[in-house]
Amino acid sequence: MDPILHLGPLAIATDRLIAVASIWLFVAVAGRVAARIDPRASRAGWWALAIGLLAARAGFVVQNFEAFRVAPSTILAVWQGGFSALAGIIVAALTLLVLLGRSRAGAIMLATLGGLSLVYLASLAWLAPEPRPLTPGLTVMQVDGTPVPIEGLRGRPFVVNLWATWCPPCRREMPMVVDVARSSAIPVLLVNQGESDVEVSDFLRRERLPADAVRLDPGSTFTQAAGSGAMPTTLFVDAQGLVRDVHVGEISRAALTDGIRKLERTRK
Numbered sequence: 001m002d003p004i005l006h007l008g009p010l011a012i013a014t015d016r017l018i019a020v021a022s023i024w025l026f027v028a029v030a031g032r033v034a035a036r037i038d039p040r041a042s043r044a045g046w047w048a049l050a051i052g053l054l055a056a057r058a059g060f061v062v063q064n065f066e067a068f069r070v071a072p073s074t075i076l077a078v079w080q081g082g083f084s085a086l087a088g089i090i091v092a093a094l095t096l097l098v099l100l101g102r103s104r105a106g107a108i109m110l111a112t113l114g115g116l117s118l119v120y121l122a123s124l125a126w127l128a129p130e131p132r133p134l135t136p137g138l139t140v141m142q143v144d145g146t147p148v149p150i151e152g153l154r155g156r157p158f159v160v161n162l163w164a165t166w167c168p169p170c171r172r173e174m175p176m177v178v179d180v181a182r183s184s185a186i187p188v189l190l191v192n193q194g195e196s197d198v199e200v201s202d203f204l205r206r207e208r209l210p211a212d213a214v215r216l217d218p219g220s221t222f223t224q225a226a227g228s229g230a231m232p233t234t235l236f237v238d239a240q241g242l243v244r245d246v247h248v249g250e251i252s253r254a255a256l257t258d259g260i261r262k263l264e265r266t267r268k
Helices: 014-036 040-063 065-070 072-076 084-100 106-129 169-185 198-206 223-225 255-264
Strands: 002-007 012-014 139-142 147-149 160-163 190-193 212-217 231-235 242-248
Touching: 002 231, 012 014, 040 065, 040 072, 040 084, 040 106, 040 255, 065 072, 065 160, 065 255, 084 106, 160 223, 160 255, 169 190, 169 198, 169 255, 190 223, 198 212, 212 223, 223 231, 231 255, 242 255
Parallel strands: 160 190, 190 212
Antiparallel strands: 002 012, 139 147, 139 212, 160 231, 231 242
16 A cells, blocks of 8 residues: 555655544544543543553653754644554553543443554554665766765665645755754765756755755656655665655655664665
């Protein structure tokens, strides 16, 4: 199954849709149990959901503490993703036990939580993209027009962030991506899609961003190679030239640095 669902110009991560559907089913079951068995179930379900989501976010923040230490305000940027599913599930289950005890309603709610959690975790494994080779022969350009063959990176892992000046999420994340690129042990290329050197140079000058990490792809060949027209899109490519992961949409510092760490482990 494609990890990205395309709805016209929209691109939505399939795992997020499954997460939303699972949450909706959990709340629906809580309402049903409250109506038929125990009126406490509805409130317990909502509390378990709220506390579980907070725990899931907190777990992810702890796992990526260094990235959040640099930019603590991004802890609140939950729309960028970043949740520890296991931490959330465990805390939600404990909340149900505290609020409903060993009652029949508690058993039903715990069974529902367990079943939906198994479905969600299995879907993550199912949706994980198989490593696939990056299209051979790709060439980008420096802002000054110098061609840069991507084959020159063969033997080294690298990250490609696809962006455009007209894309608001691209503009929001770009200063952070540039900052990570400066200190990264592996190359992080910000490859503009389909725009001229004049447009890109003017944008970089206005935003006071350096041009050294930026590459131009006026033919949008990387968009075709990624199989997604959504932007921003970030590709994580290993030393063998295999695309290990694709992040569609605005990426957080934590997700970017986590992806870089995983790439570094592939070459050891």
